[in-house]
Amino acid sequence: MNQIIILGSANAVAKIGQDNAHLLIRSAEKQIMVDCGNSPFARVSAAGGSITEITDLILTHAHADHMGNLPLLLMDMWLEKRDQMLTIHGLEITLEKARALLEVFDWQHWAGMFPIRFNRLSDTGNEGFIRGEDCVVSALPVKHLVPTIGLRIAFSDGRVMAYSCDTEPCDNVLKLAQGADILMQEAAGEAKGHTSPRQAGEIAMGAGVRKLVLIHYENRVDQDTIIAQAKNAFTGEVVLAHDLMTF
Ligand SMILES: [Zn+2]
Numbered sequence: 001m002n003q004i005i006i007l008g009s010a011n012a013v014a015k016i017g018q019d020n021a022h023l024l025i026r027s028a029e030k031q032i033m034v035d036c037g038n039s040p041f042a043r044v045s046a047a048g049g050s051i052t053e054i055t056d057l058i059l060t061h062a063h064a065d066h067m068g069n070l071p072l073l074l075m076d077m078w079l080e081k082r083d084q085m086l087t088i089h090g091l092e093i094t095l096e097k098a099r100a101l102l103e104v105f106d107w108q109h110w111a112g113m114f115p116i117r118f119n120r121l122s123d124t125g126n127e128g129f130i131r132g133e134d135c136v137v138s139a140l141p142v143k144h145l146v147p148t149i150g151l152r153i154a155f156s157d158g159r160v161m162a163y164s165c166d167t168e169p170c171d172n173v174l175k176l177a178q179g180a181d182i183l184m185q186e187a188a189g190e191a192k193g194h195t196s197p198r199q200a201g202e203i204a205m206g207a208g209v210r211k212l213v214l215i216h217y218e219n220r221v222d223q224d225t226i227i228a229q230a231k232n233a234f235t236g237e238v239v240l241a242h243d244l245m246t247f
Pocket residue numbers: 061063066144166
């Protein structure tokens with residue numbers, strides 16, 4: 001059951017069949033959503049899950065393509081009559097903005113609203129901030145345009161996966177990805193706060209990962225070109241993320 005499902009693989013500009021980048025980490029005990037794309041309810045259903053079963057939501061940073069639909073996700077959970085607590089993890093500034101976003105919709109007055117716990121993450125590192133029997137999730141700050149965290153997920157079956165989230169190349173991405181089986185690396189392009197496909201290959205090579213999954217890439221560019229650019233720097237397997245791809 002230990003799985004990571006790519007619910008959305010697009011950069012900020014989604015298209016039909018390709019949602020904004022967000023993930024679902026599934027194990028027997030934990031169902032962890034990472035960010036929420038443009039249609040979280042539909043995507044989780046398509047992945048065979050249910051938003052009422054999500055135990056944790058990690059918000060990596062306060063950009064609209066990563067948490068703009070938070071009010072809708074919570075409203076859908078409420079309409080689906082969820083009653084178990086949801087823990088929302090994020091840096092202080094991210095949680096502040098999430099709360100402000102929810103206030104717009106008066107969420108605390110939704111009748112019978114399920115409980116929410118906000119878990120403020122440290123901006124210096126969070127070893128095992130989610131610790132289930134089958135998976136442990138850790139976070140480190142990465143280098144984006146606003147405060148952002150990247151993730152490292154260790155499953156009880158021994159597999160380790162890393163998610164860079166939005167970032168330019170930096171030491172902490174290398175740390176998160178060190179020796180991982182899979183690195184899900186953003187490849188939006190060479191710009192401040194982002195990573196090009198070639199740089200993604202360099203990170204994968206430097207961290208010694210087995211497989212590089214490019215995510216949050218420019219979807220109006222030829223896909224073979226993106227893969228080829230990453231392969232110029234990385235000798236391992238390179239794949240382009242698509243929605244509902246499962247690892
Ligand atoms: Zn961003």
